Each structure stands twice: as structure tokens, then as C-alpha cells.
Amino acid sequence: MNEKVTVYTTTLCPVCKMVKEFLQLNEINYREVNVDLNPLAMVKLLAKTGKFTVPQTNINGQWIAGFDPVNMLKAMQSK
Template identity: 30%
Template sequence: MKNITIYTQPDCPPCEFAKLFLQDKGFPYELKDIQKDANAKKELINKYQSYTTPTFVIEGKVITGFDLEQLQQALGFTN
């Protein structure tokens, strides 16, 4: 199983879509809420140069925003 982390925050509709998508496909993930966890916010900005939620880190690959095509590619979906 792939190592998946999602940086999210409350009241973020794309974040909710992302979580539902991963749950529906059976992918476990680690959730980091940048409003509740200051270290997660610093990590998102400093390590991944992202100011967007959701931001995914999948096996070291960073995807900013809910980009379904990039997400499916990173998870190994084939067309």
C-alpha cells in the first residue's frame, strides 16, 4: 500500500472530495489538519512549498489541489 498524506483544513470542499475518493478506493491515508497543527502547516509550506489544501504527498510525490488525473496516476490507476 502506498504511503499517502493529505494536508487539509476545515471547510475545504475539495479536501472532503479527496478523502471520500481515497476511502472509496480503499486507500488508507494520514490526515494533517493545518489549522489544528501548526507543525503540519509549517511542513506544508517549508518542505513542500505549498499553500493549497488539499495537498497530497504520495510516496514523496507532491500534488497540490484535487487534481483527479494526477491523483489517479500517482496511485497507479491505468486507463
């Protein structure tokens, strides 16, 4: 799969872990941005999504908040 997937996480977020495990189980390559380690990324994320929550997943330009496997798979199919 050639999807461009970025997951914005924090270190202690259990839902972030669920998203990453889901992507790994489905053999989907992703890039993780831990906003605990990169506060500027959180500022940019807030500007893009209007939300101060994680996880936020960007799949092919579509933002998905939280753990939403149905919409994650739909986003990967709609290019």
C-alpha cells in the first residue's frame, strides 16, 4: 500500500497505542509524531485540525480523530 499515513501521539496515550497496533496488524506503514517530544508539532496539529487531542491520524490528507478503524480503512481506499 502506498498510503501516506501520519499518526500524532503522546507517550502515555492508550488510544494512540491502539491506532498504532491497528496499523501494524494491517501492515500499513506510518510515520509517528510524538507531540510530547515535539511541542511545535502539537501547535501545528492544532492549527490544522482545530483539536487539542491525540491520536490524530492523517491518511492521504484526511484527518481522523481517535481510534476509528472503519474510517481509517475508508480513507485508505479513497485516493
